Amino acid sequence: MAVSAPAQEQHMPQSEPTQSEQAAAFDNWLEQAGPRIAWRNDTINAIVQRMAPQLAQLPEGGTTAADLAMGLHRMSDGQLQAATAHQQLLDFEAAINQGVAAPSAKIAGGVDKAGLGDGSNLVFVPITPCRIADSRKADEGKLQRNVVRSYYKYPISNHGAESGCGSDHYSSIGNGDGISPALALTVTATQAEGSGHLSIKPFSFFSSFSETSVLNFRPGETIANSTVVAARTMDAPNLPDFWITPSQPCT
Structure with a gap:
């Protein structure tokens, strides 16, 4: 025969986990997330290293390797995996090279329509x-x-x-x-x-x-x-x- 606990016992609030229980839970999460974190770090480092020569040629004030790494860290796992595809990397390089070719000087005041572009x-x-x-x-x-x-x-x-x-x-x-x-x-x-x-x-x-x-x-x-x-x-x-x-x- 199954016996139900009194209603008062059923609705008693659960106690907060102890500090040791919280630490154990975090360690367990870290152990499971470790391979994923390592993959993300390795992937981001590889992309940044590949783009480093192009980034070094950008005008002063342009995108730095730290900027690129920060942006990659904000990507989801799926976006980051897509970014490693060969065509995506070529697109990255094309965008950075486009910035290298752009003039670094600021446009002077009183610019007319032609000065802004075609x-x-x-x-x-x-x-x-x-x-x-x-x-x-x-x-x-x-x-x-x-x-x-x-x-x-x-x-x-x-x-x-x-x-x-x-x-x-x-x-x-x-x-x-x-x-x-x-x-x-x-x-x-x-x-x-x-x-x-x-x-x-x-x-x-x-x-x-x-x-x-x-x-x-x-x-x-x-x-x-x-x-x-x-x-x-x-x-x-x-x-x-x-x-x-x-x-x-x-x-």
Whole structure:
């Protein structure tokens, strides 16, 4: 016969773990996490060492090896593993070399339009509106709290994109050659699980998080906002163009 404990005993609060129990739990976690930590450190060190010659050539004030290492440490295991792929490393090198070739001198005051770059970088190129992503239909599903998701300036089927508005990084979304320095986006949030905000950040090797909100949302509401986000301008299709991060789960 099974005998239930009195209700008073069933609801007695559990005691806090002792200091020795906490230390044992931490040691156990460290033992299990040790191989993963070692892999991350070895991987990051290998990438930084490979990029060191290019970083050394950057103008004063440019990205340092410490900056690169810090950015890599912020990546998830999946992002870090993807960064070790041969094409990704080539894209890293291309981006750094692009910084090496850029002039280090600051632009003087009173700069006219021509001094800022060619006309294609200063002109909006109208395109037919197209839904390049929809998390309601995406393979990854709903955006999760404080989890960064990568997006491209061209449609990708597993991101829930519409069909018929360009199929690759040489699509019509750009200035004729597929390279657009920025995108005018309309972002819509719905099915939110709590009140929060959504941030969009241009792709960076060093941080995927942004403290700037482009859209505030609440449960039970569908709300949209328009913004302009800088996009990757080098031809490196394996790298994302921008990141979206919600503070609460939503689609």
